[in-house]
Amino acid sequence: MSSPDRDAARVGVAVDVVVLSLEQLQDQHCPIVLVGSRGHDPFAGAWALPGGAVRAREDLESAARRVLVSALGPRRPRHVEQLASFGAPDRDPRGRVVSVSYLALLPTPHAADGGWRWWHAAAPPPLAFDHADILSSAVERLRAKLSYSNVAYGLLPDEFTLSDLQAVYEAVLGRPLDKRNFRKKVMALGMVTPAQGQRRGSHRPAQLYRFAGAGLVLLDNVITT
Amino acid sequence: MSSPDRDAARVGVAVDVVVLSLEQLQDQHCPIVLVGSRGHDPFAGAWALPGGAVRAREDLESAARRVLVSALGPRRPRHVEQLASFGAPDRDPRGRVVSVSYLALLPTPHAADGGWRWWHAAAPPPLAFDHADILSSAVERLRAKLSYSNVAYGLLPDEFTLSDLQAVYEAVLGRPLDKRNFRKKVMALGMVTPAQGQRRGSHRPAQLYRFAGAGLVLLDNVITT
DNA sequence: GCAAAAGTGTTTATCTTACACCCATGA
């Protein structure tokens, strides 16, 4: 009737992190994911999400952040959240390992190095373990959350133009949005506030904005009154 | 750069299940949670969520369902979903145990027996481990999900009246809803379809309905065009 | 001046809200 007993199976606990970002691809943005090539069995030579075992006295999120440092170096993602846990008994051929997966969002992908590589999230290479499932959940979660929160902040720098913001939405939702309606909407939601300064280019300068709320902010719901 | 290594901490993995239902309380419904009294240390005598260690060759959700059987007997919840994993290093005084928590929804609470007891989810007794946190996540998740999905099916029998459905929403959201607008909304969403037959009482008979989609169905979003 | 992206309003349709009475039954 109660929590953990003596007959607890001693299993490994790992964290696997889905690092998502956006890539500019011929005047379209598209979601990309960071994967690394495995140097040893199982799945030697295959691609896998950054991950690693949780250490004895380490929080789950700390483990995820440590794994992130090992994959990203000094670059810190702007958003990290727990996704779900995956625990099929045979998901790791070496033995029982439960994976607690995390989603991390990075504003701009750095040049990948040291065996890491960015792939299109929609068409990744074959992935080790159940990492393809983990990746799908991450993409699905991001898409859903974009629609009822300001998670987009994870994919943008501190200051950005409304066109940048719209590009994030379009990339993740996978469809074009109307510029005027989009601007009206995000302004009406109070999601962003104007910042000092503009971005210049060979065109009319664009007003810079920043997100109004510091962290994650949830929006409306369907069932109201 | 890859998943679990040899230095994996061997930790226990447990599942803890938040079983939620609704109780009729002086012409109001309110969310209740099933807790059991712990017979042994740690936290002997305290209340705790149903939970238990994951077995060696057992899927996480299977473990959750096994725990549910031990707490509910033959009664099967109508909805079970993974909530989140909790892994603070010191959450279990006996050693490292990561808890994968689940949310289960039950249409009508049975009479609790064998040390189990229903408590108001909003005002539970002090709970063992970090079960209070787990309970809060569950309630929050349910509340959020009610607004953008048909999870309410988990708290209702196959056939129900629109007043029943409204009562579920009111109980979980904690505020009254307008009857006419509520009915218009759920009909317009196509969430339910009329069933054969009516429920009779000392008043006008009520049309019975069932949910249109079989499982969980998600609804609209805020950012659309 | 030309290319390139920024910025802006209006109309129509749809959805949301607020609100009050009659109905069918069992006792």
Next chain:
DNA sequence: TCATGGGTGTAAGATAAACACTTTTGC
């Protein structure tokens, strides 16, 4: 007949959707 919950419509306001041109800059 009365008490109880079931069932229904409308008008006003708010929101969403569709849609195209002018502005500002760098080159």
